[in-house]
Amino acid sequence: xxxxxxxxxxxxxxxxxxxxxxxxxxxxxxxxxxxxxxxxxxxxxxxxxxxxxxxxxxxxxxxxxxxxxxxxxxxxxxxxxxxxxxxxxxxxxxxxxxxxxxxxxxxxxxxxxxxxxxxxxxxxxxxxxxxxxxxxxxxxxxxxxxxxxxxxxxxxxxxxxxxxxxxxxxxxxxxxxxxxxxxxxxxxxxxxxxxxxxxxxxxxxxxxxxxxxxxxxxxxxxxxxxxxxxxxxxxxxxxxxxxxxxxxxxxxxxxxxxxxxxx
Numbered sequence: 292x293x294x295x296x297x298x299x300x301x302x303x304x305x306x307x308x309x310x311x312x313x314x315x316x317x318x319x320x321x322x323x324x325x326x327x328x329x330x331x332x333x334x335x336x337x338x339x340x341x342x343x344x345x346x347x348x349x350x351x352x353x354x355x356x357x358x359x360x361x362x363x364x365x366x367x368x369x370x371x372x373x374x375x376x377x378x379x380x381x382x383x384x385x386x387x388x389x390x391x392x393x394x395x396x397x398x399x400x401x402x403x404x405x406x407x408x409x410x411x412x413x414x415x416x417x418x419x420x421x422x423x424x425x426x427x428x429x430x431x432x433x434x435x436x437x438x439x440x441x442x443x444x445x446x447x448x449x450x451x452x453x454x455x456x457x458x459x460x461x462x463x464x465x466x467x468x469x470x471x472x473x474x475x476x477x478x479x480x481x482x483x484x485x486x487x488x489x490x491x492x493x494x495x496x497x498x499x500x501x502x503x504x505x506x507x508x509x510x511x512x513x514x515x516x517x518x519x520x521x522x523x524x525x526x527x528x529x530x531x532x533x534x535x536x537x538x539x540x541x542x543x544x545x546x547x548x549x550x551x552x553x554x
Contacts, residue, residue, distance in 0.1 A: 296363045297343030298336035302328030305396070305550040306372035307542070309335045310360065310380030312402070312440075312529060313471050314432055314463040315456070316342030319377075322535030323542070331546055334372070336363055338383065340467025351473035357386035364394050373546045375399030377531055378503070379471060382478055389484035397549040398488065398515075399542055401495040402528050404507040405481040405514065416476040420469040428465035436460065442499025442527025452533060485514040492518035493545045497526030497533065519545075 299317055301324050309320050317335035324333050338356050340346035349355045360383060364372065374395050376384030381403025388395050408416065422431045437460045445452055485492075492515045496508035505522060512518040521541050526533040 294339045294345055294347040294359050296336040296359050298334055298363055299324060300334045300367060302332050304331045305546055306369045307331040307333050307546055308372045308374045310376035310383045311338060312378035312380055314436060314468045315459045318459055319532055323531060323539060326535060326539040327543060330543060340464060340470055346467050346470060351470045351477060353382050353386045353474050353478040354390060356383045357390050360387055361391040361394060371396040373397040373549060376403060377401040378403050378528060379475060382475060385481035385484055388488045392488055395490050397490050398492040400511055402497060402500055402503045402530055404503055405485055405511045407478060407480040408476055413476045416472040420472040423465045423469035432460050432463055432468060439502045440528050441533055442497060444499060444525040445527060445533045456529060456532060482514050485511060489516060491549060493541060494518055495521045495523055495530060497523045497530035499527045502528045
């Protein structure tokens, strides 16, 4: 089934496509739309099943999500873009790089990893997917997933941001969350795709991230021919939401340099 993604599309200039984390929606990119749309065309789709996008009836697959994004490019008349993905969005961005490399002008990978899941992580995802389809769906997202999304600094000092993240998590459709967990559990490693992708890259990780590590971020940067690594201070997994100004500044400098070379 062909799924048409709902996308927010603001600003003008070099297109910047941002792919959201699990289990959120494109609403997480509010700070990026506000902070970057004066310099770039910021496009933030809801991945299938999340926000305003329907789930469809395909088998769970990160590749299917990447193909949705490629279709969105064509629908919006975007030839090439700087593509950024955070966490699950990073998996989709890497799959897009493998399946549709011609669409990518530059790659931003935040709080994500190129390795496939270890057996325990995969089993935990599948367990959560089962629970998400049962009566206990909200408990799984709020009790098990939410605590890992922000760092201790945000938890202690940024009550508004934490509250916003909690609200987005609670709004997640359980069926979409279950589908996405199965898609992530089944994904292959992406190191080969990163080595093959001949575009500049920016890899970011929060120094308080409990779900992805600096070593994993460095491994992705090392796999690519032209990548820089940035550690964002006082930020957990959702570094773009927790430290929007630092994230936006890094992305703006990266994308502006690419725009100059692409002319």
